[in-house]
Amino acid sequence: AAGDTDKALALAKTAFALKPAHEETQDVLLKLQAQGADWKGARETLKAKLKHGSLPRDVHKRRDAVLALSEAKGVLSEDSGIDGQERAIEANKLSPDLIPAAVMAAKSYIQQGKPRYAARVISKAWAARPHPDLAGAFAEIVPDETPDKRIKRFRALTKTNPNDPETKMLLAELNIAAENFPDARRALGDLVETQADARALTIMAAVERGEGASDTVVKGWLARALSAPRGPQWVCDNCQHIHAEWTPTCDNCGALDTLSWKRPPQSEVQALSSAAMLPLIVGAIEEKSEEAIAEIDDAEIVDMNAADGQVNS
Known part of the structure; x- marks a missing residue:
């Protein structure tokens, strides 16, 4: 209570x-160890909780994966590459659906020259929960491929969870990169009507721009994007605090392993994280979209929203 955490x-x-x-006592010690980034000690305490029956085996496995991932990040920050890679792979094996562990393990395999292992890790995690970071890691496996070859290679990933919004947006972005705007529109489907968020609407603006639509049409989509929900983010299940990146403990309440990738409550929405916009859209299209956004002033946004009956105070 006095703030003397060392004592x-x-x-x-x-x-x-x-x-x-x-x-x-176990819980207090575990919380203090996690707050102090003593991941090795926290894993030992977690093991004691399992041994003495105060933690179910499946929960222990998941939280041990979280701690192993945190330990891997700590080791990597100390420039101990091999140890960090081993711990990242260990974390992924403990919990294959833990997205940050899958991404780190995949990157470790890429560094080791094992692209098939990396693809397998990402595909397994994608089957559990599609995420932009997984797609980004999958792109890193073959960084210099052409847009058409990338679409072909990504089929192994996108055939899983094809109806997930993330899969639809990924396919749309890949087709935009290949300048195949009709297929990009088909990939997006009815997402802008059923589950519209800022990213989906921005992609739609890029599609319209690519198909030669007028500036008015493109600006209309971008205006909707500016006031739309931000889409899934890392949200604490315990206190609903939004995080720009995944962390083992909540920055707000300190709870361990409570972050989920989901849509936050509308009242808690914050700006999109950089990871949420997968950098697969053609640069020229991105630049045009940014210019279009810059051209929209407050009056235009209000006028466009008023037409849709979506004016916000």
Whole structure:
């Protein structure tokens, strides 16, 4: 309570040594270790919780993966490449659906010259939950391929979860990169009507631009994008706090392993993270879209929204 976390940690370790089966002591120690980035110690405490029956085996496996991933990130930040790669792969094996672990493991395999392993890791995670970072890692497997070859290679990924909004937007972006705007429109389907968010509407603006639509039409889509929901983000299940990036513990409430990739409550929406806009759209189209956004002033946005009956206070 006084903020002396070092002393609190020392006392918690002493209490844990005296009564390792005491659940409250386990929880306090685990929280302090996670806050102090003592991932190795936290994994030992987690193991004790499993041993003494205060944590179900499946929950232990998932949280151990989270801690292993955090340990891998810490090792990589210390420029210990091989150890970090091994821990990233370990985290992915413990919980294949943990998106950041899958991304880190895939990148480790790419560095080791094992592209098939990387593709397998990403595909397994994509089957559980499509995510832009997974698509980005999949693109890194063959960074210099042409847009048409990339579409062909990505079929192995996009055939899984084809109706997920992320899959539809990924396919649309890939076709925009190949300047195949009709297929991009088909890939997007009815997403802009059923689950419109800022990214889907921005993609639609790029499609319209590519097909030669007027500036008025393109601006209309961009205006809708500016006031649309931001789409899925990393949200704490415990306190609903939104994070720009995944973290093992919530920045707001300190809870361990509570971040989920989902649409936040509308009242909690914040700007899109850089990861949310997968950089697969052709640069020229991106530049034109940015110019179009810059040209829209507040009056135009209000006028366009008023036409749709979507004026916000």
